[in-house]
Amino acid sequence: xxxxxxxxxxxxxxxxxxxxxxxxxxxxxxxxxxxxxxxxxxxxxxxxxxxxxxxxxxxxxxxxxxxxxxxxxxxxxxxxxxxxxxxxxxxxxxxxxxxxxxxxxxxxxxxxxxxx
Amino acid sequence: xxxxxxxxxxxxxxxxxxxxxxxxxxxxxxxxxxxxxxxxxxxxxxxxxxxxxxxxxxxxxxxxxxxxxxxxxxxxxxxxxxxxxxxxxxxxxxxxxxxxxxxxxxxxxxxxxx
Numbered sequence: 001x002x003x004x005x006x007x008x009x010x011x012x013x014x015x016x017x018x019x020x021x022x023x024x025x026x027x028x029x030x031x032x033x034x035x036x037x038x039x040x041x042x043x044x045x046x047x048x049x050x051x052x053x054x055x056x057x058x059x060x061x062x063x064x065x066x067x068x069x070x071x072x073x074x075x076x077x078x079x080x081x082x083x084x085x086x087x088x089x090x091x092x093x094x095x096x097x098x099x100x101x102x103x104x105x106x107x108x109x110x111x112x113x114x115x116x
Numbered sequence: 117x118x119x120x121x122x123x124x125x126x127x128x129x130x131x132x133x134x135x136x137x138x139x140x141x142x143x144x145x146x147x148x149x150x151x152x153x154x155x156x157x158x159x160x161x162x163x164x165x166x167x168x169x170x171x172x173x174x175x176x177x178x179x180x181x182x183x184x185x186x187x188x189x190x191x192x193x194x195x196x197x198x199x200x201x202x203x204x205x206x207x208x209x210x211x212x213x214x215x216x217x218x219x220x221x222x223x224x225x226x227x228x229x230x
Binding site for chain 1: 120134147149151157158159160161163167174206208210218219221222223224
């Protein structure tokens, strides 16, 4: 059972446009929602993250919107640039006890291409 | 700080062969994990460890073994490689408990099983 569902699988945006990637989760025991960015041939790296007690977090051109009641969160990339072309993963962190604490559940990823 | 290092970067195995993927981190992180990445499937957790001597299974553990004898190292063993294990493998580490805000990933090992 997939804990975190991500869409779309791929996204093509023109330079200067807005890229939007959506994620949804079922388990209410998640306490932290990071987004990872991965360039070809590299490991994923943390891009931006949010906790469920806030509805929005912005860092530069990247914004996370969080809707706790709908169990959804999304990544918005404003003024998208060719250098943003990468695969983006949303994730949710388990807040359980014992060895499950801190475990991350990832979405299946979105391959973003920004055309110049 | 080297961060999270993985060796080898590339490996080709024949069906039935065994091998160990190495992972090391120099950040004194207690939490370490192994993921595999396949096209369209995202990152799937294989095994993880919350500290030396403690390991647990993730969502796709079959065919893989792990051990954690030191804080720094977390090797992943393939006992009898199968073509279904062809994938890119990532090791990651983070601080333990509720402070696991950031998982740091290694550069990956691309494994092909013929």
